[in-house]
Amino acid sequence: MTERLFQRDSYLKTFDARVTAVRPEGVRLDRTAFFPTGGGVLGDTGTLTGPSGLSRVVETVEDEGGVLHRLERAGLAVDDAVQGELEWARRYLLMRYHTATHVLTGVMFNDFHVRVTGNQLTPDKGRVDFAFEQFDRDVLEEGFRRANAIVAQDLAVRVSFVPAARARAQAELFKLETAFRHDLPELRLVEIVGFDTQADGGCHVATLSEIGRLVLAKTENKGKANRRVYFVLE
Numbered sequence: 470m471t472e473r474l475f476q477r478d479s480y481l482k483t484f485d486a487r488v489t490a491v492r493p494e495g496v497r498l499d500r501t502a503f504f505p506t507g508g509g510v511l512g513d514t515g516t517l518t519g520p521s522g523l524s525r526v527v528e529t530v531e532d533e534g535g536v537l538h539r540l541e542r543a544g545l546a547v548d549d550a551v552q553g554e555l556e557w558a559r560r561y562l563l564m565r566y567h568t569a570t571h572v573l574t575g576v577m578f579n580d581f582h583v584r585v586t587g588n589q590l591t592p593d594k595g596r597v598d599f600a601f602e603q604f605d606r607d608v609l610e611e612g613f614r615r616a617n618a619i620v621a622q623d624l625a626v627r628v629s630f631v632p633a634a635r636a637r638a639q640a641e642l643f644k645l646e647t648a649f650r651h652d653l654p655e656l657r658l659v660e661i662v663g664f665d666t667q668a669d670g671g672c673h674v675a676t677l678s679e680i681g682r683l684v685l686a687k688t689e690n691k692g693k694a695n696r697r698v699y700f701v702l703e
């Protein structure tokens with residue numbers, strides 16, 4: 470298993486690790502700060518530097534043994550020591566979009582009982598699918614206003630780990646269902662203090678003011694009740 474350093478410290482930009490497997494799809498490390506694609510959030514890019522020099526990490530994905538880093542060029546072998554470095558500007562944007570999605574989906578559910586059914590976050594936009602009973606543009610715009618009001622409160626974001634069995638009993642922790650494994654003894658909780666708590670394995674900013682401002686970009690009709698909502702951060 471790869472130790473997921475980003476789950477304890479989402480601001481970790483460089484790290485030392487050891488290669489534990491070399492596959493055609495990429496190399497697995499004993500520990501990593503690279504977030505693997507999951508829960509609707511793109512995985513990290515960056516570089517790994519080993520005995521034979523530097524290679525770009527073009528994609529990070531999950532595999533059954535942990536986290537795989539797909540490299541631009543081959544050359545690493547099992548047991549090589551490597552230094553990893555994230556493409557930080559890109560990752561930080563993903564952290565901002567991801568945390569913004571918590572706020573928006575929390576507001577839509579808490580205030581309007583509108584559930585989220587999926588999301589897709591990239592460094593330049595957020596996409597969230599909402600299941601409306603009946604789509605109402607005014608409700609959505611009010612949701613964005615309230616989300617921005619909560620961001621303006623600059624609430625802290627805290628991470629904790631709890632026994633999985635205890636967390637499983639609380640359905641409200643699983644609204645987003647992003648990027649956590651279901652087979653671990655502990656679940657990771659991400660709390661926006663005073664607002665919402667979710668079971669979540671992803672990377673978030675430390676305080677809400679880092680998000681900036683959510684701006685509704687467009688909506689698409691995805692069936693009777695489903696609306697695909699795009700937003701950008703300013």
Ligand SMILES: [Zn+2]
Pocket residue numbers: 567568571645647659667669670671672673
């Ligand atoms: Zn999250």
